[in-house]
Each structure stands twice: as structure tokens, then as C-alpha cells.
Amino acid sequence: GENVEQHPSTLSVQEGDSAVIKCTYSDSASNYFPWYKQELGKRPQLIIDIRSNVGEKKDQRIAVTLNKTAKHFSLHITETQPEDSAVYFCAASSGNTGNQFYFGTGTSLTVIP
Amino acid sequence: DAGITQSPRHKVTETGTPVTLRCHQTENHRYMYWYRQDPGHGLRLIHYSYGVKDTDKGEVSDGYSVSRSKTEDFLLTLESATSSQTSVYFCAIGTSDNTGELFFGEGSRLTVL
Numbered sequence: 015g016e017n018v019e020q021h022p023s024t025l026s027v028q029e030g031d032s033a034v035i036k037c038t039y040s041d042s043a044s045n046y047f048p049w050y051k052q053e054l055g056k057r058p059q060l061i062i063d064i065r066s067n068v069g070e071k072k073d074q075r076i077a078v079t080l081n082k083t084a085k086h087f088s089l090h091i092t093e094t095q096p097e098d099s100a101v102y103f104c105a106a107s108s109g110n111t112g113n114q115f116y117f118g119t120g121t122s123l124t125v126i127p
Numbered sequence: 128d129a130g131i132t133q134s135p136r137h138k139v140t141e142t143g144t145p146v147t148l149r150c151h152q153t154e155n156h157r158y159m160y161w162y163r164q165d166p167g168h169g170l171r172l173i174h175y176s177y178g179v180k181d182t183d184k185g186e187v188s189d190g191y192s193v194s195r196s197k198t199e200d201f202l203l204t205l206e207s208a209t210s211s212q213t214s215v216y217f218c219a220i221g222t223s224d225n226t227g228e229l230f231f232g233e234g235s236r237l238t239v240l
Contacts (some may be wrong), residue, residue, distance in 0.1 A: 097208065
């Protein structure tokens, strides 16, 4: 099955700096790559996603890039704010696997005011 | 919120007792999922369903069973709970048949003593 690896497991940045979280996947059939943000005690919530026919997608301060050849994708957060502090999960999915979603192990981001 | 509820939200039980967690949706989505979340492991798929009476195993299905007798309900059963099943359990609905967004419930915290 699919294997998604995520790095780093923890990340601390100063407010206003950028944060980058990286994920790799193993199954070349994966074609959908969402990112979820989970605040303490809350449910994971989708913040941005990208499909395999697109190389980059932006939504205000967040962006995701995908390199299909290398099988990796990254989340970029610019101008970080304290409310960006949370755990972020990447995931990969393929219609070939019955819509199973495979998640990375998460990155705990702390933005220091 | 967004048509998915989990019950119970918190449960403490003893080793060897059966436990059933319920996931209820109001939006008639075909795909439903049960994940468990543990520190250092991220979100791991237990079982998922792609229709009434249609279910399949995920990556950590041992010790768990599921049932889906109607579209809106997806039940997760631990036949004989063990301490290793202490976790936070999230139900999710798939909002598209073609690898679309997962929307998570609020989670159920289970403690097995």
C-alpha cells in the first residue's frame, strides 16, 4: 500500500517567518494530496489540496507544491502568525485504492510571537 | 456542524469489554471512514465503507469490526477492548466519489483500563 512520510515532526518559527513542511509518497498511482490542520483538541480540517495534474496551488498565505517525478509535495506558509500554530498532516489518495487516504505522521508547528 | 456526529465523545471502559462507536451523517455521502489517532503515528485508517453493507479493511483493522446497515450510520466495534486500543477515534465522510475532501467528525476519546 501507500506510504507517506512527513518531515519535520516539530517546527518552531518566529512570527512573520516562513514555514515549510515536506512529504514523500510511494505509490505512483496517488493523484490527490490534501493538507489538514488540527488545532489542539479539535478535528483535522482541510486547508489546501492539490491534484496530480497541477504543480503548485496557492491560497493567500499558504501554498502547496507537487513534484510527481520525485514523489514529494510540500506545504509552504508565509508570514506566519500565532494562529498558525497547530499540527499539520499531509495525505495521499488514489481512486485505485478505493478512496483510501494515507496520512503522514504530522508536524507540530509553533509560531513564536 | 457540517452533518457528521460521533457518539460517545468520551468513554472509559475496562479491558475485555465490548465497545461500539457510532458515526452519523446527514448528507448522504457514499464513503465513510474510521481512523485512530495516536501520538507519533498520525491518522491511521481502521476500516472504511463505500456503500451500505460495503466495507473494507484499512491498515490497522485487527481487533475492530464495522457495520453499515444504512447510508447515514457507520459503526465501529471493538469486540473485546484492549489497552492498546486506547486512542482518539475519528470518523470521516468522503465528499466526493473521486478522491475528494475528507470531512472529519469531532472525535471520540476512548480509554481502556
